[in-house]
Structures are given as C-alpha cells and as structure tokens.
Amino acid sequence: MVNYSPGLHVLATFSTSDLYLKDAGGCKKIFDELIAELDLQKVGEVYHSFTNGGFTAVVCLTESHVSIHTWPEHNIATFDVYLSNFQNNNTEKVNHFFKKTVLLLEATIISQQEIIR
Amino acid sequence: MVNYSPGLHVLATFSTSDLYLKDAGGCKKIFDELIAELDLQKVGEVYHSFTNGGFTAVVCLTESHVSIHTWPEHNIATFDVYLSNFQNNNTEKVNHFFKKTVLLLEATIISQQEIIR
Numbered sequence: 001m002v003n004y005s006p007g008l009h010v011l012a013t014f015s016t017s018d019l020y021l022k023d024a025g026g027c028k029k030i031f032d033e034l035i036a037e038l039d040l041q042k043v044g045e046v047y048h049s050f051t052n053g054g055f056t057a058v059v060c061l062t063e064s065h066v067s068i069h070t071w072p073e074h075n076i077a078t079f080d081v082y083l084s085n086f087q088n089n090n091t092e093k094v095n096h097f098f099k100k101t102v103l104l105l106e107a108t109i110i111s112q113q114e115i116i117r
Numbered sequence: 118m119v120n121y122s123p124g125l126h127v128l129a130t131f132s133t134s135d136l137y138l139k140d141a142g143g144c145k146k147i148f149d150e151l152i153a154e155l156d157l158q159k160v161g162e163v164y165h166s167f168t169n170g171g172f173t174a175v176v177c178l179t180e181s182h183v184s185i186h187t188w189p190e191h192n193i194a195t196f197d198v199y200l201s202n203f204q205n206n207n208t209e210k211v212n213h214f215f216k217k218t219v220l221l222l223e224a225t226i227i228s229q230q231e232i233i234r
Binding site for chain 1: 121126160163165167173174176177178182184186188191193195201203228230232234
C-alpha cells in the first residue's frame with residue numbers, strides 16, 4: 001500500500017569559525033538566497049539567537065525543511081536539508097543546497113549521513 | 118578539538134489514518150502537551166496545511182527541533198525528534214517524545230533511524 005518514498009534528507013555536523021556560528025542573520029541570507037535560486041517555497045521560519053551567541057533555526061518549506069543549530073563554545077553546528085519529491089524530484093536540489101551552504105559557511109564536515117526517506 | 122556530541126535524532130516514516138494525517142491542530146496539541154510534559158523550551162513553530170489536507174510542521178526548541186510532514190494521498194508521514202544534550206542529557210526525552218507521538222497518532226512505523234549527532 002505504501003509505495004511513496006518522500007525524498008533525500010542530508011544530515012551533517014560541521015565545524016567553522018565563530019564568525020558564522022554566531023551570525024543568524026548571515027545564515028538567513030544564505031538560506032533565503034538558496035531558496036530563491038532553487039525555486040523552493042518557504043511557508044514559515046524561526047531564527048532564535050542564544051545569549052552565548054549561538055543560534056537555532058528551522059525553515060519550513062512546502063518541500064519539507066532545513067534546520068541548523070550552532071554551538072560556538074564547541075566550534076560546531078548540525079545542519080539538515082530534507083526536500084520531498086512530491087511534485088518534482090528534488091534530490092539534486094538537496095545536494096546543491098547542502099554543498100553551497102557548506103561552501104559559503106567555510107565549513108569542515110565532521111560527519112554526514114544521507115537518508116532516503 | 119571537537120569533543121561535543123550534540124544528541125539523539127530519531128527519524129521515522131509511519132502510516133496512520135487520514136484522521137491524523139489531515140489534522141494539523143490535533144498534532145499541535147500533542148506536540149504542545151509533550152513539550153510541556155518534558156519541560157522543553159519552544160522558541161517558535163510553523164504549522165502549514167495544504168489544500169489536499171496534508172500538513173507540514175516544524176517546532177524550534179532551544180534543545181533543537183521536532184518536525185512532521187504528512188502525505189494523506191500516500192497514507193504516510195515523516196517525523197523527526199532531535200534534542201541536544203547541551204544543558205542536560207535529553208536522550209530519554211527524545212525516546213519518550215517519539216514513542217508517545219506514535220502512540221497518540223495510532224501510527225504504524227514503516228522505517229526508523231536513530232542518529233547520535
């Protein structure tokens with residue numbers, strides 16, 4: 001009965017500098033530009049900065065979601081990109097969103113998983 | 118240099134009835150009650166319903182996030198619970214949140230992954 005496979009979800013932990021790990025506004029700019037470039041549909045978002053300078057964010061898309069949580073005190077962040085294939089095959093968009101964010105945040109990947117959901 | 122392990126992320130695909138897959142308000146009630154019960158801190162949320170009756174939602178927590186995306190036309194949803202251990206070990210809270218949601222949504226798990234991030 002269940003033969004629908006929603007899509008690719010990439011999850012990673014990466015390190016980068018405080019310059020990025022404390023800059024929720026800069027992250028939002030990167031995400032918004034990628035959402036526009038890839039013609040994704042944002043339906044809401046939350047960006048929340050902590051007193052230590054880290055931030056946590058989720059962006060809700062009609063195609064699923066993107067999330068990032070940063071810990072500047074540990075020099076790391078976790079990052080997820082998950083797009084469903086409901087109307088289009090978005091696998092390449094997941095990979096593009098992921099790679100370009102890593103590039104723009106000058107991030108070094110510590111661990112990465114890819115789950116076909 | 119990096120010795121911080123953020124925490125447990127459980128990802129699942131499940132099936133359940135339209136009664137739940139089309140009820141964003143009912144899902145919000147379950148999530149809100151679990152957030153209160155487990156003393157988690159919500160910093161924002163997005164619930165978006167589609168014209169076909171499905172919905173997509175992300176809840177941003179100081180401890181990371183919870184997400185759900187439903188496809189009533191395919192009788193499935195994908196569901197994530199991810200809580201960091203920054204201030205407390207939240208592993209048991211992840212498991213409790215996950216199991217109780219599955220129970221309350223009368224869901225049948227199709228696939229499940231646990232990632233220690």
